[in-house]
Amino acid sequence: MTDQILSHIDATLDARLERLFELIRIPSVSTDPAYAGDVARCAEWLAGTLREMGAEASTRETTGHPMVVGHLPGPSEAPHVLFYGHYDVQPADPLELWNSDPFEPVLRPVEGDTHIVARGASDDKGALMTFVEACRAFIETQGTLPIRVSFLFEGEEESGSRSLPGFLKGAAQELECDIVLVCDTDMWDRETPAVTTMFRGLVGQEITVTAGDRDLHSGMFGNAAANALAVLSDVLASLRTPDGGVAIEGFYDDVEELSPETAAEWAALPFDEEGFLTNVGLKVPAGEAGRSVLQQVWARPSCEIHGIWGGYTDPGFKTVIPCQAHAKLSFRLVAGQDPEKIRTNFLAHVRARLPEDCSVRFEDHGLSPAWAMDRENRFLAPTLEALSDEWGRSTTCGTGGSIPIIGALKAALGVDALLVGFGRFDNRIHSPNEKYDLSSFHKGMRSWVRIIERLSTCK
Template sequence: MLDRVLQQIDDDLPASLDRLFTLLRIESISTDPAYRDKVAAAADWLAEELTGLGFDASVRPTTGHPMVVAHDATATAGPHLLFYGHYDVQPVDPLSEWATPPFDPRIETVDGAKRIVARGASDDKGQLMTFLEACRAWKAVTGKLPAKVSILFEGEEESGSPSLVPFLRANVDELRADVALVCDTGMWSRERGAITIMLRGLVGEEVTISAADRDLHSGMFGGAARNPLHVLSDILARLHDADGRVTVPNFYDGVAEVPDDVKAIWDTLGFDADAFLDTVGLTTPAGEAGRTVLEQIWSRPTCEVNGIIGGYTGEGFKTVIPAKASAKVSFRLVGDQDPEKVRENFRAFVTGLLPPDCRVSFASHGGSGATRLPFDGPFLAGARAALTDEWGIEPALVGGGGSIPVVGDFKRELGMDSLMVGFGLDDDRIHSPNEKYELSSFHGGIRSWARILGQLGG
């Protein structure tokens, strides 16, 4: 049966490209009010396509741009899957740097490889259409999908998703599924798929230390008056030990080791740590001793000082002992680290190091926990098998140093883990002029989702 579905995908590829090109021609720029009607038109087009595929699809209004929600219940067994993508795109500026009009999609060939060039080709219209075309092939061959599928397409991802969380909260029962499928990620290379299995969380803090009631003349008070810059610098220096570990008490609570089989996959990726650092003019890893660079950026928590402010920083020179000094500090979290406990322990750490005559105040700049797909879960196992079959090599199980907000929203609001599988490449120029999506990514992505649906549906 799967062979017939894959053959249907291959035979239908020209028509699949025509449908993608139709969507790419719609100027759905969400951040610019001048394109509001175009964003709505893209939502309407997707809802019509889904209805034509047998989904119960509708365009749902929000206080901003609409959501598209669709359900298919033709499967009589298997898990319930919620597929997420976004149909809005970034502005095209600077227009003069586009080789051809950004909403006039075309195929070009570079070094023998064909690529789709248009705004939204990779981020995220091409990506979401891979899933729709996989569903289309299953329906064409079998008349149904191998699993129960719901779809949520957002129209505000590129403008901060202001309506997403309220929409999720208002539709919890309708949208909650066994797992979310998120396609806004990439492959490891043109020949190797990837599954993003972990995303680091974040805690942001601003700390201000004050001493005297005003800035002081360093000739008159130097040596006698407490200098907040000295105090702050000393505290910041104590945030790490000689091996690069964070010294905030209980900081590593909830941090688990990456399983050996995942580390074994990382060893096969051919990641060049020296080249990675060389691209930014560096030579030596500076994180935790005994950890590889991939571990440092994917699976280990961090503490970074992002900025220090204090005293006179203008032109020339001023001999001043400042009355206060501030620093912005961020923590990247992994595993089950609790953002609020990290914040609380950091504040206690700073407060405990204050000398006499100093006061401290803190300002919070948000916090969110890390996201991690269960290493031994059936959804990850099914996706690994499917991608291995399609690309002929075990997919890279990768981490994300940053975050994908919707994944955290699904976990907090709907209690769902997310399976993050995408087919973009690092050189797709997303958010830049001449954005592109490899034809092999589009075609292979459709085939991959067809295989994943078959695996997850049993």
């Protein structure tokens, strides 16, 4: 059966590619109100596509852009999966840096592959359609799917997912499932597909330190008056330890070590630690001493400063003692850490280091937990086996970034997620000339066929 479906995908690749092109041509830019009509049109296109396949599907109104929800039946005893994707895209600006119309996909041959070049080709329309087309291939050849499948396509992922939590709260019963499938991540390398099993959470903060009621003349008040920039600099310097760790009290209380299985799998990955840094003009890892680079960016929490400003920064020279200084920083968290606890401890750390007559104001810029998949999840091993069947290899990996959507889905539905991606690191997502490799699209569809077949045997 599997070979028949895979052969059918191979023989009908052009038609599947044209459907992807139709979807890409709709400029579903969620962050710009001028495109609201196009975003709604894109949602309707997807709902119609699912209905063509025999699904019960519709668009659902939210406080923002529509959701698309669909259901395809399968054997009652088979697992029920929910496939999540997003159909909105980033703005195409700056247009002058594109080599072609960003919303008119083109095929650009390159050595060993072909690039599908367009906004949304990779993030997330190409990835989304690998799963949709795999389901279509099952239906076209077998008449039905061997598992039960629901779909949730969001139209605000690129603009903050503001409507998602409220929508999930109201639709949780309808979206009940055994596992969430997501295809918005990358492969480990060009030939190795990966299941992302962990990502870090986020605490984002902006702080403003105030010292005095106005800027002061440094000759008249120097030494005697507190300098807000100096106070802020001392506070920021106190956040890190000499060995590259984070010095906030209790920061590591809930951090667990990697499992032996995960540590061994990561150690076996072909990863050039030195090249990772030399590619960006550096050579010495700055995180916790004694930790590999992969552990530092995937499995250990971090503290990073993103901007500092205050005083006089225009051309020339002005000898003032600034009364205010500002900084933006973030903490990337790992599974087990409570974002609210980390924020509370950070606020206390800062306040404890201020001079008596200085004050501080805080502003939140994001608060989301980390996530790690249970290695014993019954769907993980079959998925890795299916990927190996198609590509000849597979692995698990982590990511240093944050994906709040997965946390929202788990909180609402109470189930884990499988993050299977076919993107490559050079896909230029969010940048001009975004691309998705034709091999990613083709083998991605074939991979999902194999995964669906394998998951059908999970009881």
